[in-house]
Amino acid sequence: MKGLGLWCSLLLGSMTLLCACSARDHSAEVIVIGNGEDEEVENPKEFRDIESSSLSYTAAYEFNDPQNLGKDYFGLNNAEIGEGTPMGDGENLVLDGHSGLKIPLSKTFETNAFFIEARIYPEAFDDMQNIIVSEPPGGFYGGWQLRLDNGSLKFHIRDYEEDGSTWTIFDAGTLPLDKWSYIFVEKFSSGRVLIWINEVIALSDFYPGNIINYNYDLGIGYDAMQQSEHTNRFFVGKIDYIRFGRGAE
Numbered sequence: 001m002k003g004l005g006l007w008c009s010l011l012l013g014s015m016t017l018l019c020a021c022s023a024r025d026h027s028a029e030v031i032v033i034g035n036g037e038d039e040e041v042e043n044p045k046e047f048r049d050i051e052s053s054s055l056s057y058t059a060a061y062e063f064n065d066p067q068n069l070g071k072d073y074f075g076l077n078n079a080e081i082g083e084g085t086p087m088g089d090g091e092n093l094v095l096d097g098h099s100g101l102k103i104p105l106s107k108t109f110e111t112n113a114f115f116i117e118a119r120i121y122p123e124a125f126d127d128m129q130n131i132i133v134s135e136p137p138g139g140f141y142g143g144w145q146l147r148l149d150n151g152s153l154k155f156h157i158r159d160y161e162e163d164g165s166t167w168t169i170f171d172a173g174t175l176p177l178d179k180w181s182y183i184f185v186e187k188f189s190s191g192r193v194l195i196w197i198n199e200v201i202a203l204s205d206f207y208p209g210n211i212i213n214y215n216y217d218l219g220i221g222y223d224a225m226q227q228s229e230h231t232n233r234f235f236v237g238k239i240d241y242i243r244f245g246r247g248a249e
């Protein structure tokens with residue numbers, strides 16, 4: 001019976017992966033980048049325009065208005081200046097390594113099934129640069145961090161009740177410096193974690209815990225909690241957008 005149970009688990013896992021892949025299969029529209037050097041996406045803006053996207057977002061930061069950089073496309077979770085001087089160039093959030101935006105803590109983000117879509121252009125690497133995080137590394141709560149650790153895209157995740165202060169870290173691989181990368185992270189209620197980089201699955205793994213026990217504001221480009229004490233946690237470069245959607249729970 002144990003063998004049968006394992007077989008069923010593997011089958012279900014595979015089905016989850018297949019369903020996830022087909023839901024995100026843009027292959028007809030996309031020229032895939034291999035390692036970030038081989039090919040360019042043919043028209044990177046066309047299918048990633050939020051107005052023509054078929055994905056269901058619940059919060060989206062497009063950073064297209066320099067006068068209102070933290071504007072949430074849906075108007076419910078506007079971000080604020082959190083630290084330093086986040087700038088806008090009319091299309092992107094421009095971060096100098098001393099700046100970040102804060103999203104006030106909101107029920108919108110409290111879910112174990114969600115996706116994060118982002119398009120980023122890092123211009124310098126450091127050991128723990130936040131893209132978007134729901135929980136800083138310390139503290140006594142659950143949550144997640146999407147960040148660059150010396151150029152590696154890592155998704156940190158924690159169920160504090162089960163894991164204590166230990167984070168589970170999923171490493172999706174190295175991103176290029178001074179190039180655009182398109183990132184898609186999806187966490188399913190089953191625990192499945194998938195990360196795409198430039199439309200290619202870079203990581204498929206599993207995290208079963210409950211991570212919605214947030215306690216802090218969310219941070220874009222930095223920690224929203226005591227950032228000034230941690231100068232290595234700032235993102236440096238441009239962010240075209242960061243979008244969040246809730247999945248089936």
Ligand SMILES: [Ca+2]
Pocket residue numbers: 062063064091092239240241
């Ligand atoms: Ca933008």
